[in-house]
Amino acid sequence: MTSLEPAQRQQKPGHHLVLLLIPLGFALLGLLIRYLAYVQTVDGASMAGFVSGMCRWDCGWYVRIAEQGYDPFPVPSMVNAGNWAFFPLFPMLVGALRILTGLPTMVVATATSLVLTIAAVRVAWPLLGKDMRAYMLFSAFLLAGPFSIYFTTFYSEAAFMLLTACVFAALLRGNYLLAGIFAALVSGSRIVGVFVVLAIVLQAWLDHRERGGKLIDFVPAVLQRPDVLVAIFIAPLGLFAYMAYLHWQIGDALAFSHVQRAWGRATGNPLGYLWNGLTSFRGDSWMPSVAQQLSVAWLVGMAMVVVMAVRRQFAAALFCLICLGLPLFAGLASMLRFVVGLAPVSVTAMSLLARRPWLAYVGLAVIVVGGYFGAVGWLTGVLTLV
Numbered sequence: 001m002t003s004l005e006p007a008q009r010q011q012k013p014g015h016h017l018v019l020l021l022i023p024l025g026f027a028l029l030g031l032l033i034r035y036l037a038y039v040q041t042v043d044g045a046s047m048a049g050f051v052s053g054m055c056r057w058d059c060g061w062y063v064r065i066a067e068q069g070y071d072p073f074p075v076p077s078m079v080n081a082g083n084w085a086f087f088p089l090f091p092m093l094v095g096a097l098r099i100l101t102g103l104p105t106m107v108v109a110t111a112t113s114l115v116l117t118i119a120a121v122r123v124a125w126p127l128l129g130k131d132m133r134a135y136m137l138f139s140a141f142l143l144a145g146p147f148s149i150y151f152t153t154f155y156s157e158a159a160f161m162l163l164t165a166c167v168f169a170a171l172l173r174g175n176y177l178l179a180g181i182f183a184a185l186v187s188g189s190r191i192v193g194v195f196v197v198l199a200i201v202l203q204a205w206l207d208h209r210e211r212g213g214k215l216i217d218f219v220p221a222v223l224q225r226p227d228v229l230v231a232i233f234i235a236p237l238g239l240f241a242y243m244a245y246l247h248w249q250i251g252d253a254l255a256f257s258h259v260q261r262a263w264g265r266a267t268g269n270p271l272g273y274l275w276n277g278l279t280s281f282r283g284d285s286w287m288p289s290v291a292q293q294l295s296v297a298w299l300v301g302m303a304m305v306v307v308m309a310v311r312r313q314f315a316a317a318l319f320c321l322i323c324l325g326l327p328l329f330a331g332l333a334s335m336l337r338f339v340v341g342l343a344p345v346s347v348t349a350m351s352l353l354a355r356r357p358w359l360a361y362v363g364l365a366v367i368v369v370g371g372y373f374g375a376v377g378w379l380t381g382v383l384t385l386v
Contacts, residue, residue: 001169008266015373019120019122019125019135020122022121022136022139023117023118023121023122023139023142023143024118024140024241025091025139026113026139026143026144027117027118027144027152028123029140029143029368030143030144030145030148030152030154030371031041031376032143033368033371033372034054034148034149034152034371034372034375034381035047035050035283036372037293037372037373037376037379038050038053038375038379039376039378039382040376041375041379042379049138051104051106051110052104052106052325052384053379054110054149054152054153054375054378054379055106055153055383056378056379057386058086058232058386059153059154059155061083061086061134061155062086062090062091062094062109062154062155062156062300063106064382065083065088065091065095066091066092066094066095066098066105066109066154067095067098067105069095070082070084070088070245070246071083071084071250072249072250073249073251073252073255073263078330081256081259081262082255082259084246084256084259085191085256085259086156086189086256087156087188087189087191087193087238087242087256088188088242088245089156089159089185089188089189089238090156090158090159090189091154093111093112093159093180094109094154096213097112103178105154105291106126106153106154106324109149109153109154110152110153110154112156112158112160113151113152113153113154114143114152116151116158116159116161116162116284117142117143117151117152117158117162118143118156119162120142120161120162120165120343121135121138121139121249123162123166123169124138124169124331124343124347126169126172126173127165127168127169127172127204127343127344127347127353128347128350128354129351131351131354131361133357134347134350134351134353134354135355135362136360136364137350137353137360137364137367138347139351140348140364140367140368141346141349141350141367142161142268142346144367144368144371145344145367145368145371145374146367146370146371146373146374146377147303147336147337147340147374147385148371148374148375149249149374149375149378149385150340150341155337157191157337157340157341157364158191159185159189160186160189160190161341161343161346162192162316163182163185163186163189164186164193164196164319164342164343164344165200165343165347166178166179166182167179167183167186167196167200168199168315168316168343168344170182171199171200171203171315174207174227175227176200176204176225176227176228176230176231177227177230177231179200179231180227180231180232180233180234180235181231181234182199183196183234183235184196184234184235184236184237184238185236185238186238187235187236187237187239187240188237188238188239188241188242189238190241191256191257192322192323192327193238194235194236194238194239195209195319195322195326196235196319197231197232197235197236198318198322199263199315199316199318199319200228200231200232200235200315202314202315202318203314203315204222204225204228204232205218206314206315208221208222239301239323260302260330265330265331265333266330266331267329267330268329268330268331270325270328270329271312272321273328273329273331273332274295274298274328274332276291277291277292277294277295277332278291278292278295278296280292285301287309289333290383290384291301292331293336294333294335294336294385295332295335295383297335297336297339297340297384298324298328298332298335298339300339300349301320301324301338301339301342302321302324303346304320304345304349305317305320305321305324305345307352307370308320308344308348311348313344313348317344317345318340318345320344320345324339324342324343333386336384336385337385337386
């Protein structure tokens with residue numbers, strides 16, 4: 001027995017049917033809320049056009065990948081950007097299901113996103129400390145809340161949320177091999193996903209230290225654990241596979257990074273971007289500017305990272321720190337989506353709201369009401385949500 005062997009963690013029997021019905025109920029409620037927002041906002045709205053009507057912003061890029069695949073180089077339309085920035089796992093899944101079912105792309109994508117998000121909520125049950133109030137809040141937040149559109153249309157958030165939750169749930173159980181398998185899928189779903197391997201290594205070190213291990217014998221202990229070794233080596237495979245494809249397709253394995261220039265995402269001083277965002281006051285209104293809202297979203301995400309560290313959830317804190325820190329080098333664009341889409345951040349926020357019953361009920365009401373206004377903002381082009 002080595003010092004890295006997983007500890008036995010007792011699991012309380014779960015109420016499986018209840019745990020399924022709660023997110024399912026919020027999924028239906030969320031659909032109703034977003035449909036009402038769609039009817040009230042879009043001229044000529046119809047039930048048939050609802051699903052495609054919610055496809056805005058980057059959603060169109062994902063639809064194109066699912067239907068036509070990745071662009072060659074040069075791009076046939078000669079625009080200044082290809083679709084290589086969007087990682088392949090989720091659009092490949094939707095594309096395959098579209099071919100199998102013969103259904104429209106957005107119908108398949110919406111249904112798949114809902115299923116994956118419901119699964120993410122269920123997987124997060126142990127991460128939420130098996131707290132029913134936190135579980136209900138998390139369900140409502142992802143499926144009916146102000147940012148639920150990210151998890152219920154054709155965006156990669158649903159897959160990224162589920163797979164990230166699976167990684168940390170597997171680490172919680174000490175199952176490194178399973179964590180590595182899910183990590184490989186995470187690295188194929190988003191550019192920052194590959195860094196989850198660092199969380200696996202850190203958790204291995206923490207488990208090693210918990211059993212009295214020392215730094216000098218960490219590597220020998222890992223070498224005696226094939227499951228940990230395999231997990232570490234397979235975790236980046238999703239990214240490597242995509243890089244190999246891009247090299248074959250257009251001759252640039254790093255096209256997903258290089259194409260960012262087309263969106264004006266120049267690398268710069270992250271603290272400068274943050275300060276400029278916080279001080280970007282609007283001259284015509286007392287309302288916070290888009291840049292200020294995105295800056296606050298980043299600060300909230302970092303506050304949740306601090307809470308994770310205080311709770312000694314160091315692996316999750318490290319992963320979220322990297323996922324929030326690296327995009328800031330390229331500016332604040334899409335920062336709200338990056339914060340909301342991190343499973344440990346959302347899990348931590350909902351667990352904090354659940355600590356007091358009255359706060360949980362108020363939070364639940366705000367989340368559900370916010371679901372309507374979030375959908376309206378999405379449909380009317382509120383840039384903070386992009």
